Amino acid sequence: MTDSRVVGLDGPGRIGEHQVVRLLGEGGQGAVYLAQSPAGERVAVKVLHGRLAADPEVRRRFLREAEVAASVAPFCTARVIGTGMLGEQPYIVSEYVPGPSLDELVKRDGPRTGGGLDRLAISTLTALASIHRAGIVHRDFKPGNVILGPEGPVVIDFGIARTLDAVATISHAAGTPAYMSPEQLGDQAVTLASDMFSWAATMVFAATGRRAFTGSNVPVIMYAILHSPPDLSGVPEPLRAMVAACLAKDPADRPTTGDLLRDLTSGDGRGGAAERTFVDQALPPAAPSVLDGATARPRRSRGGLLVAGAVLVALAVTAGVLLVPSWLSGNEGGGEKATAPLVIDYKAYPTVDVAQGFDGAAAGYDGYQPYGDEAMPAIKVGGGRLSGQGQGPFFGWFALPGAPSSGDTVSVITVGAFAGTGEAEDSVFVGRVKDANNYIGAWYNNTRKEIGIDVLVDGKFRHEPNSASLPLAPGDRLALVLSGGTTITSYAETGGTWRRLxxxxxxxxxxxxxxxxxxxxxxxxxxxxTIALDAAEGHSAHG
Structure with a gap:
């Protein structure tokens, strides 16, 4: 028995308010228990490994990763119940999904075939696409982490390996060797493309009952992953061509989840993913919100902090029915082709309406205060920075000097310093402003590490709830693009990479x-x- 188990829980016991029924399993990161909530509901409780929980930084990252995991698209997540601490060991509670793992099922009943294999591929890709959309790299996608529940396959335990990277060593790499990508075994950066490699290796196992890379011991398997071609005999087309493309040694040559879903659902059976070259760096586009002009959300709705979600979030996808969201297939809004690109192309906005490096005097900024109970911040400009300060709640929109544009536009700010108080509002906005009662803006809340869009017209909000989790740091950029007067899109640039949110x-x-x-x-x-910006600019397609 390893020290990942909770002391005193060899038999029935309690974790917080949950009565433990039995141990479901344990691995290198922790133990998972079947438990019963006070309401009688069956839940899964995952407890961080004892030796890892001794490190306060690892505990912090474990719970922080739970918040990130909660950002995965809600249409495909299992219900998150909460988190807690049992002594020094943090735990995460999620909905319990009964059923064998893909690993157990294949070993017991044999490989998956025909339509069952196709549904498995589509449902796991859809779940993985949702994880990637939230900016999370699974890092341990394998047959043991695909649970075949009563409502279809679910993917579990994403983000845990990422959480524990700080304690991973060459002898304890984050991931399962037979399903790890070449970059996980070397010193390359691990991106979303790494999960595509692991997904393909998992599909080989599902289709054949054996691994794509075999060997008598772990070093031999690792050598095969790094240098040898995979064994794809027995994998049917068109899945075989897609798997082969995903198992490319170079991550830049692998297709994305969206590419494969289009191929699998096109019905032409060509497996076109093998014939193309892809770079999987940007996040898939976010689902649109339709503004009906009728619902106004409370203006303090961003006030509360995110409740830490479960790292043990399962992404439930119905196996018997194909449910491919529009943002995966490249279509949005009732079959319309998506118009917003994954990154901002400044060549499409050749006119520079305004560019402010905040080196001059604090003049020329028309200020607007949307709410009477929040003061306008005191503005100071100079030395390449604009700062706004308040001794109490403050909120102000400022129009940049320069002529407004009537065409398609992109408005951009460069993030400076935040107040860092941990209060509900520690936010910056960028976009278009008309007056105190009318603005459209992309916002970033530093307390929640969350980005979204606000539309205020005649003093009333005109949008549905929308947000995406992505932390920004000084020097990162936030942008709002207005297209055709009918579409607004938020973007963020982190580490030199733009992402559509x-x-x-x-x-x-x-x-x-x-x-x-x-x-x-x-x-x-x-x-x-005090909150600060380092630059602001506006571009337009035409004046």
Missing amino acids: TTSRIDLLTTPQERARWRHGFGLRGMTG
């Missing part, structure tokens, strides 16, 4: 005359302290 449809700025009344701008909102 959320997209909404609007019908508010449909004429050039109306669009010309809205100017590039930015907003600062906090409970107290």
